[in-house]
Amino acid sequence: MNNTGVIFFPAFDWAISPTHPEREERLLYTRDQIFEEGIMDLPNIHEFKPRLAEKKDIARVHFCVPNVDAQITAAHLVSAGSALVIADAVIKGEVDNGFSIARPPGHHAMTVAHGNRGFCNINNEAIMIEYIRNKYGLRKIAVVDTDVHHGDGSQEIFYDDPDILFISFHQDGRTLYPGSGFVYELGGPMAWGSTINIPLPPNTTDAGILRVLDNLVLPILEEFEPELIVNSAGQDNHYTDPLANMRFTAHGYAELNRRLAPDIAVLEGGYSVETALPYVNMALLMAMAGIDYSNLREPDYKSELFKEDPRHIEYIDQLISHQLINFRSRQQHIEENIKKYGREYSEHQQIYYDTDGISEDQSRRLRICPACPGWRIIDSSARHRNGKKYHVFCISVPAFACPDCRREALNAYKDVAAYNNNFDFVYLQDRANDRYIALDKAKGREEVYE
Ligand SMILES: [Zn+2]
Numbered sequence: 028m029n030n031t032g033v034i035f036f037p038a039f040d041w042a043i044s045p046t047h048p049e050r051e052e053r054l055l056y057t058r059d060q061i062f063e064e065g066i067m068d069l070p071n072i073h074e075f076k077p078r079l080a081e082k083k084d085i086a087r088v089h090f091c092v093p094n095v096d097a098q099i100t101a102a103h104l105v106s107a108g109s110a111l112v113i114a115d116a117v118i119k120g121e122v123d124n125g126f127s128i129a130r131p132p133g134h135h136a137m138t139v140a141h142g143n144r145g146f147c148n149i150n151n152e153a154i155m156i157e158y159i160r161n162k163y164g165l166r167k168i169a170v171v172d173t174d175v176h177h178g179d180g181s182q183e184i185f186y187d188d189p190d191i192l193f194i195s196f197h198q199d200g201r202t203l204y205p206g207s208g209f210v211y212e213l214g215g216p217m218a219w220g221s222t223i224n225i226p227l228p229p230n231t232t233d234a235g236i237l238r239v240l241d242n243l244v245l246p247i248l249e250e251f252e253p254e255l256i257v258n259s260a261g262q263d264n265h266y267t268d269p270l271a272n273m274r275f276t277a278h279g280y281a282e283l284n285r286r287l288a289p290d291i292a293v294l295e296g297g298y299s300v301e302t303a304l305p306y307v308n309m310a311l312l313m314a315m316a317g318i319d320y321s322n323l324r325e326p327d328y329k330s331e332l333f334k335e336d337p338r339h340i341e342y343i344d345q346l347i348s349h350q351l352i353n354f355r356s357r358q359q360h361i362e363e364n365i366k367k368y369g370r371e372y373s374e375h376q377q378i379y380y381d382t383d384g385i386s387e388d389q390s391r392r393l394r395i396c397p398a399c400p401g402w403r404i405i406d407s408s409a410r411h412r413n414g415k416k417y418h419v420f421c422i423s424v425p426a427f428a429c430p431d432c433r434r435e436a437l438n439a440y441k442d443v444a445a446y447n448n449n450f451d452f453v454y455l456q457d458r459a460n461d462r463y464i465a466l467d468k469a470k471g472r473e474e475v476y477e
């Protein structure tokens with residue numbers, strides 16, 4: 028048995044719209060189910076109270092345009108804060124592991140935040156991870172995203188970070204939002220191989236998903252040796268979920284969680300609000316706490332309807348060997364990338380905020396450094412829902428930047444802040460010194476989070 032921490036935060040006062048699938052009832056039924064089954068009366072289940080994350084915690088991860096207040100509500104601060112409470116409890120050893128059952132979710136939110144994408148404004152897991160690194164000095168952390176949708180926000184945030192292993196399995200992006208998470212998305216040039224995507228065909232069952240877990244996810248985790256394992260726990264692989272097409276069961280989720288044994292699980296999606304979601308959340312909590320879940324079955328479950336297609340198994344086995352080779356050759360690829368790109372790597376991308384109908388135009392540069400993960404520059408522009416167009420310049424210094432990179436980045440900020448009038452806002456995210464600045468160029472005023 029484990030001592031397991033849990034937080035519930037249904038965010039009663041916040042929803043995209045009253046009938047939106049990501050609404051407050053999502054967690055009310057879960058709470059009822061867990062209380063009715065007597066899980067909360069068990070001596071090894073410990074309920075924690077949520078708290079607000081600080082704006083600084085948000086600025087440590089995101090460039091919110093024009094500022095943090097514009098992109099969040101109190102509900103977002105509590106949802107992120109819930110993950111921080113669980114993180115504190117786990118790392119201080121008050122509990123063995125913990126599950127933050129809070130909303131709104133976060134895994135589609137990327138580094139720059141112009142609006143809401145895939146029901147997410149800010150990324151709860153990323154905020155928690157940078158908080159843990161800052162407060163407790165942990166460095167190597169693994170994120171296993173088990174939501175049916177590709178965790179594109181978490182992937183993008185950690186894409187250039189070789190110390191964060193991001194693994195996502197999800198329904199194939201050719202058949203589901205957000206349309207990414209393909210096998211060739213493997214990380215930036217200096218973090219190549221620390222992003223691993225596992226796109227699965229629609230209708231994959233427990234057998235297929237657990238095959239991926241046992242033969243790819245667990246061996247990679249063992250080799251990476253993270254100090255902490257975080258599960259982005261999306262429950263929308265369930266066979267009743269209205270937004271996706273997988274055949275995963277509550278029992279499958281419990282089994283997945285038991286084998287993965289995450290230190291911290293943070294709720295993401297799951298939209299079968301009244302039926303599957305409470306079951307799956309309860310299954311996860313039971314598995315984390317080491318409670319017997321062998322009798323946990325959906326009332327309509329019939330095993331003969333859940334036979335894995337042999338073609339899926341064949342595809343999955345090919346995918347596993349392909350991604351194992353990629354992961355195991357990551358150092359060699361990084362060395363080749365240093366030769367290939369020299370001091371700088373740049374790319375351009377369009378990011379669409381489906382909930383808000385915002386299109387962002389973004390060019391990004393990674394300053395490559397042989398001594399550290401390097402630092403990032405992002406030039407981003409987007410027209411917001413209020414009609415105002417923002418053109419912003421963002422500088423991000425990672426937590427484990429070398430002194431040279433940090434100095435170079437700070438000088439770049441000073442230069443752009445003083446002499447470049449192309450931008451409405453200039454941001455500096457100095458994680459190494461835990462100091463975050465948003466400069467409003469028109470007003471000539473800096474807002475500092477420290
Ligand atoms: Zn999802």
Ligand SMILES: [Zn+2]
Binds near residue numbers: 428431
């Ligand atoms: Zn450096």
